[in-house]
Amino acid sequence: MSATTYPFKENAYTLYSYPLCPFAQRAVRAFNIAKVPYVIEEIDLKNKPDWYHLVNPQLKVPALRTPDGTILIESLVISEFVADQFPEAGLLPTDATERAQLRLFIELFGTRVTPFIYKTLTSAEVEDQKKAAETLLEGIKAVSDELEKQWARSSGKGGPYWYGEKFGYAEIITTSFVGLLVTLRHFRGVEVPETEEYAAFNKWKAAFSQHPGFTDVKPEDDVLIEAYKKYAAETKH
Ligand SMILES: N[C@@H](CCC(=O)N[C@@H](CS)C(=O)NCC(=O)O)C(=O)O
Known part of the structure; x- marks a missing residue:
């Protein structure tokens, strides 16, 4: 039977990641530098969980679930989202x-x-x-x-x-x-x-x-x- 739900932390940012992936590292660094709390759900790329297609149909990391349940994929999109969502962190210049x-x-x-x-x-x-x-x-x-x-x-x-x-x-x-x-x-x-x-x-x-x-x-x-x-x-x- 295929999965109908996937793990995430309620009211938190859940980042689906793999430590060796340079794209996923972008997203992790964006959260770290902005000092925004998040939880990591590690995806074993050699043995992906059967629920992962519910998070990212492309089956790639990183992916992000925001506290309101929105799912974002693509490392540049996720990093820019962090910068836009937390402008006080000053990740992107305003000029x-x-x-x-x-x-x-x-x-x-x-x-x-x-x-x-x-x-x-x-x-x-x-x-x-x-x-x-x-x-x-x-x-x-x-x-x-x-x-x-x-x-x-x-x-x-x-x-x-x-x-x-x-x-x-x-x-x-x-x-x-x-x-x-x-x-x-x-x-x-x-x-x-x-x-x-x-x-x-x-x-x-x-x-x-x-x-x-x-x-x-x-x-x-x-x-x-x-x-x-x-x-x-x-x-x-
Ligand atoms: N364009 C994507 C690329 C992400 C990507 O290629 N991630 C690799 C790991 S580094 C992946 O998940 N590959 C799927 C696989 O290995 O099956 C991004 O920037 O997020």
Whole structure:
């Protein structure tokens, strides 16, 4: 018999999540940084509960049930919902230009970095892995340039985060993917060079890597490496 109901906590935010999922980590960080209480319902992605289609027919994490029973899916939608629902937390700037600049950064990261992390890791042919890694480093350089531009603006206050001293929305959305670079170093020998071209990116990464907003949610490196082993195992030699 298929499930007719699903677990959630009454009068609370229930976040359906999986600790190793970088998309789910966005939502967890949004709640943590906004200091909004929530409960986690962990979904084992290898063995999904039969009720999960009632929460998210796409069977992906994260998903959120709000206290009024609304279900939201998609990590960007959930993170923005937290920012909009709790404006006093200041996750998103109120100034339209600053919001646009922040969204541009997120867009840049999402199109030029994230897909090529996965491509470098999962391409079967060594040649394709190399091409993807080159494209990834170009994307990281573009992100580095964008960070530098932002830090020169008054809202960037010289860094090291998008909003100066504050670990905020840019970091909520992007840092879980930077966290995956450890798997590229391990499986593909790919590293971001310690050169001037990448200086802003490296400064940003060094800063957020020490911040509880990142570390409280980040899986241990060896756990990530073990989890990504199956994606990296397909290389044809
Ligand atoms: N676009 C979605 C992507 C979420 C996603 O791909 N989540 C993965 C885990 S990282 C998932 O749930 N996959 C389903 C599965 O593994 O069966 C979002 O941003 O929330």
